[in-house]
Amino acid sequence: MIRRTVTIKNRAGLHTRPAAAIVKLASKFESEFFIIKEGFRINGKSIIGVMTLAAAQGSQLELECDGPDEEQAMKELVDYFDKGFEEEM
Amino acid sequence: MIRPKEPKETLRFSGIAASRGIAIGPAYRYFRALLYAEDHELALSDVGHEIEQFDSAVRKARQEIEKVRRVAEQKVGTPASSIFEAQMMMVSDEFILSTIRQRIKQERKPAAFAVDTEFSAHKKMLEASESPVMRERADDVEDIKQRLLRYLLDRQKWLSKLEVPSILVAESLTPADAILFTQSSMLGFAIDGGGLTSHVAILARSLGIPALVALHSAAEHIETGDTLILDGERGELIVCPDPETQRGYEQEQSFVLGSGVEALGLIVEPGEPLARTADAREVKLLMNLEFGSEVAVLEAERLSEATATADGKKRLGLGLVRTEHFLLLHDDFPTEDEQNELYLNLAERFYPAWVTLRTFDVGGDKVLSGTYREDNPFLGWRGLRISLDEPDLFLGQLRAILRASARGNVKLMFPMVTTADELERALAFLQEARNMLHATGDAYDEHMPVGIMVEVPSAAIMADSFIPMVDYVSIGSNDLTQYTLAVDRGNDLIAPLYQELHPAVLKLIRGTVEASKRGGKPISICGELGSYPLATPLLVGFGIDEISVSPTAVRSLAARLRLLNYTECKELTDRLLAECVSPEEVKRQILQFLSERHLIDVFSETTLRSGFGARLIKK
Incomplete structure (x- = not known):
């Protein structure tokens, strides 16, 4: 199990489009994926769950991957967060 | 694969134009009931x-x-x-x-x-x-x-809302639905049910979007995607128009949007009243905030700014804020602090003009989810009755309102007052709320004017007994009409019986005005009668001091007032109430009065031309 802290960089925050993309990305991997925000833990493969985080620009999230391909999953997910979901920052 | 649709036959439906204007666009067929x-x-x-x-x-x-x-x-x-x-x-x-x-x-x-x-x-x-x-x-x-x-639950097929500007078509629509739809781009709406004064109709006028009601069986003939012309000038809905008809309407649409009454405008010079009659009697204008969404507030605020004096002092305030609409947006009763934030925001944005906050008027047709179901909600637990039975809720709202009053531009109003005893109890609660704030050291306006809505016949008849206890009186003509004539305005089977110009209603209004004058208290009206063109001469003649209408109706009301003479209107109302025994006679006398003064066009009923009864004309 590995954990990383990421920051929401894009202006619009974690809205529907990036939420959908994260779920899509996470679902490629066998590992379980959770997002933790202010002690609130949601399943990262659930789009409604990810949306309910309502994470705005600047908020910090903890990502947690657990499973056989956790390294690769975490790398790609962190990468996507770091790029600000390929949106205006 | 999607194939282009077969061209459909043109259909025309008559209804009541609830809000004027013309909309052209695709239909969105909406099935109302939320499951x-x-x-x-x-x-x-x-x-x-x-x-x-x-x-x-x-x-x-x-x-x-x-x-x-x-x-x-x-x-x-x-x-x-x-x-x-x-x-x-x-x-x-x-x-x-x-x-x-x-x-x-x-x-x-x-x-x-x-x-x-x-x-x-x-x-x-x-x-x-x-x-x-x-x-x-x-x-x-x-x-x-x-x-x-x-x-x-095995209900009918249902399409999700498309994110394209559409004309909403439905059997019926609740205010909560309409609010949800205004967040997407609704061009207008056409519903089978409803009447001129149903809440969705009022909502449409306040949003300034064209709307037709009482179309009876139109909705079932319309599918999502059908091209519609919604004619809020003539009360007609045209489904799948031929290209020529559509072009004609497109021309008319551009004309309506930029024309007419708008140009007459309001008097905006500093030192001059916003509106007055031809013989220089001032009638104060105010706006009804029909619901609490930011869109509605912005619209009212823009109009208030546009009519401010040269030094930016706002004069056009809010004559009626229906605080219960904040409930629709919140899905529950907001807390005292949440309410205070809403009220204070309004008080600041319209300062120094008045902001009249009416305590929650839930019940009746304003159904709050989770409230107890009653056989006769209009005659049931609603308005002030609920507030008096729920001390915590009531005190919370009164404190929230008082705390918003510190700058001295907030008025308080109680809805649905029926007996003097209720008013006494409401005032005792108000005193308790003041005491609580005094104890906690919160600032509030000690002289905040307190008034009542006169909308139940008993209150109109006994007005003299209420007036010494209040600072002002406001007539709610919609409920007063429906309680006087025993007609549910939302029931389209009997909609034609809902007649605001019925002499019975007018006599109650005049009685209330006279009682206020005897008591030396200002009298206003905040019902639909305020924006009904044919009623304007009567309101002037009665000597009503303030008229509160939806923001979209302010300019045309000001324009009409400028064309009327108080003395003449007073003669008209005196004669009319002495002679007329039916609303038809009242209308005839008003029309004659207007035509003698060549004012028929300005006061014409085009916006209200009604097509009561189901009429389906196939072309």
């Missing part, structure tokens, strides 16, 4: 079947969303249609789906109930978000929930 599910425990033997039902509903929902997504992609392109892709992912969210399956299996909940509660919980979380974008997503979750419930 909810009831809880009970499943028999163990039914669990398997219930799970199958649930899985089948999910499959159908996916197919349906995929279809809508393709249509959207074709009509509005990929970016706008991506919302349906997100909806698709939501309805395929294994995390939620498996939670629901588990609740059916382990807790033996009906599928519909599990769907309702699970999705509602997520919706609540989204609604609580600080981000407006996220809050809007709550509607998507509701969309999906409703879609699943529809399949589970």
Whole structure:
């Protein structure tokens, strides 16, 4: 199990489009994926769950991957967060 | 593959123009009732079947969303249609789906109930978000929930809302629905039910969007995507018009948008009143804030700014803020602090003009989810009656209002006052609220004017006994009419019986005005009568000091007032009430009065020309 802290960089925050993309990305991997925000833990493969985080620009999230391909999953997910979901920052 | 539609036959329907203007665009066929599910425990033997039902509903929902997504992609392109892709992912969210399956299996909940509660919980979380974008997503979750419930509860086919500007067509519409739809681009709406003064009609006028009501059986003939012309000038709905008709309307539309009454405008010189009659009698104008959305507030605020004096001092205030509409936006009673924030925001934005806050008037047709169902809600637990029975709620609202009054531009108003005893009790609560704030050291306006709505005949008849206790009186003509004539204005079977110009109603209004004058208290009117052109000479003649109408009606009212002479109007009202025994006679006398003064065109009833009764003319 590995954990990383990421920051929401894009202006619009974690809205529907990036939420959908994260779920899509996470679902490629066998590992379980959770997002933790202010002690609130949601399943990262659930789009409604990810949306309910309502994470705005600047908020910090903890990502947690657990499973056989956790390294690769975490790398790609962190990468996507770091790029600000390929949106205006 | 999507094939172009067969050209459809042109259909015309007559209804009542509830809000003027012309809209041209595609129909969006809306089925109103929001579904909810009831809880009970499943028999163990039914669990398997219930799970199958649930899985089948999910499959159908996916197919349906995929279809809508393709249509959207074709009509509005990929970016706008991506919302349906997100909806698709939501309805395929294994995390939620498996939670629901588990609740059916382990807790033996009906599928519909599990769907309702699970999705509602997520919706609540989204609604609580600080981000407006996220809050809007709550509607998507509701969309999906409703879609699943529809399949589970075996209701009619239902299309999700398309993100294109549309004319909404429905059997009926609640104010809450209308509010939801104003967040997307609704060009106008046409409904089978309703009347001129139903709340959705009032809402349409306050939004300034064209609307038709009482179309009877129009909705069933219209499908989403049909081209519609909504003619709010003549009260007509044209379905699938021929190109020539449509071109004609497009020309007229551009004319209506920029013309007429607008040009007459308001008097805006500093030191001059906003509106006065031809013989220089000032009539104060105010606006009704029909519901609390930011769109409505902004519209009112813009008009207030546009009519401010040269040094920027606002004069056009709010004559009626229906605080219960904040409930529709909140889904529950807001806390004292939340209310205070809303009220203070209004008081500051309109300062130094007045902001009149009416305490919650729930019940009647303003149904609050979760309230007790009554056989006769209009004659039931509503308005001030609820407030007096719920001291914590009432005191909380009174404190929130008092705390917003510190700068001295807030007025308080009690709705649905029926007996003097109720008013005495309400005033005792107000005193208690003041004492509490005094004890905690919170600032408030010690002289905040307190008034009552006169909207129940008993209050109009006994006005003399109420007036010494209040600072002002406001006539609510809508409820006063329906209680006097025993007509439910929302019931289109009897809509023609709802006649604001009935002499019985006018006599009660005049009696209330005279009582106020005897008591030396200002008198205003904040019902629909204020914006009804034919009633303007009567309101002037009665000597009403202030008229509060929806923002879109302010300019035309000011224009009409300028054309009238107080002395003449007074003669008219005296004669009319002495002679007339029917609303038809009242109308005839007013029309004659207007035509003698060549004012018929300005006061004409084009906006109100009604087509009572079902008339379907096939072309």
